Amino acid sequence: MKKLFKFLGALVAVVVLAVAGFAMFVQARGIPSYELPKAPAAPTLAATPERVALGEKIVLATCADCHRNPETNTLSGQKLRDLTPDFGAVYSANITRDPQHGIGAWTDAELTTLLRTGIGRDGRYRVIMPSFALMSDEDVQSVIAFLRSDNALTQPNPTPSHGQEPSFLLKALSNTVMKPTPLPTAAVVAPAPTDALGYGRYLVVGRYKCYECHSKDFKSNNPLEPEKSEGYLGGGNKLLNLQGQEVVSRNLTSDAETGLGDWTEAQFAQAIKFGMSPHGPLNYPMPKYSQLTDEEVKALFAYLQSVPKLRNATPEDKGTIAAR
Numbered sequence: 001m002k003k004l005f006k007f008l009g010a011l012v013a014v015v016v017l018a019v020a021g022f023a024m025f026v027q028a029r030g031i032p033s034y035e036l037p038k039a040p041a042a043p044t045l046a047a048t049p050e051r052v053a054l055g056e057k058i059v060l061a062t063c064a065d066c067h068r069n070p071e072t073n074t075l076s077g078q079k080l081r082d083l084t085p086d087f088g089a090v091y092s093a094n095i096t097r098d099p100q101h102g103i104g105a106w107t108d109a110e111l112t113t114l115l116r117t118g119i120g121r122d123g124r125y126r127v128i129m130p131s132f133a134l135m136s137d138e139d140v141q142s143v144i145a146f147l148r149s150d151n152a153l154t155q156p157n158p159t160p161s162h163g164q165e166p167s168f169l170l171k172a173l174s175n176t177v178m179k180p181t182p183l184p185t186a187a188v189v190a191p192a193p194t195d196a197l198g199y200g201r202y203l204v205v206g207r208y209k210c211y212e213c214h215s216k217d218f219k220s221n222n223p224l225e226p227e228k229s230e231g232y233l234g235g236g237n238k239l240l241n242l243q244g245q246e247v248v249s250r251n252l253t254s255d256a257e258t259g260l261g262d263w264t265e266a267q268f269a270q271a272i273k274f275g276m277s278p279h280g281p282l283n284y285p286m287p288k289y290s291q292l293t294d295e296e297v298k299a300l301f302a303y304l305q306s307v308p309k310l311r312n313a314t315p316e317d318k319g320t321i322a323a324r
Ligand code: HEC
Pocket: 058, 059, 062, 063, 064, 066, 067, 080, 090, 091, 092, 093, 094, 095, 102, 103, 111, 114, 120, 125, 126, 127, 128, 129, 130, 132, 143, 161, 164
């Protein structure tokens, strides 16, 4: 018996030491850096007016809510308001054309690497910046063409990017489960809009990344195989609104009671373009996708109605079944 206690005592001591050691390692290492991946020459597509316009549309829908600073009204970066404090204080970077404080001096290949993998030109992992691993080359190049264009949002702004204040949890996650994504090894091409389901999936996982907010938790999302994210599109991810109150993302699967199974396409279009859901006005951080084409709305709706149903009630379901 004594021996057993001794053994257990030693075991506990080893575990405590290992945990303390890991904690010290994480605390000292912080957010890790990586060797820059050897980028195959980024496909350099000409910055045609069509690409700049497409880039503008994507940036307004997908990047501006995080990167636009309301005071400068440029993409000069700000504190992320919708992240719960368990991640610490995280600030988006200045991505205006300023050569010193923005991305004016970054090459196309450096920007592509950052968007695809999360690794900055200095090697530091931009852990909260979403990985656009599945965005098409065409869309990535269009985004870059827009960032380099002469738009009010991209005007060089000399505000330095704010340093990050990650929580211990975020440091621990970025040393364990949250990792850069690899550069694609082949061309990334979006399905044609005539393939509504394929195109709709692309919009959800590649271009607008609806699934990131609308699956169970940022911590269990899978950027390379989004369908393997926990609770894929079933909602329940906890975010904050502009007043710092909790807002829970909603179930977008086709479950009739807790999801969108009983919605019409017209109701869906009102909700995502103008923030008017049959449940009432939608709060930040749900973006307003006001520039979506009818083709995109149709494809998004068709795809969402096709993903495996999850029954997951979120606060607007109020235990009763959706007033409408
Ligand atoms: C969820 C919020 C969020 C979204 C959406 C987002 N970003 Fe970021 N981005 C960040 C954060 C936070 C950082 C800084 C991370 C760091 O320093 O660790 C960052 C960093 C960057 C950087 C690196 C700049 C530097 O100097 O380090 C670039 C470039 C960038 N983002 C471009 C984009 C583009 C283009 C989009 C849209 C396609 C986008 N981001 C969408 C949050 C976001």
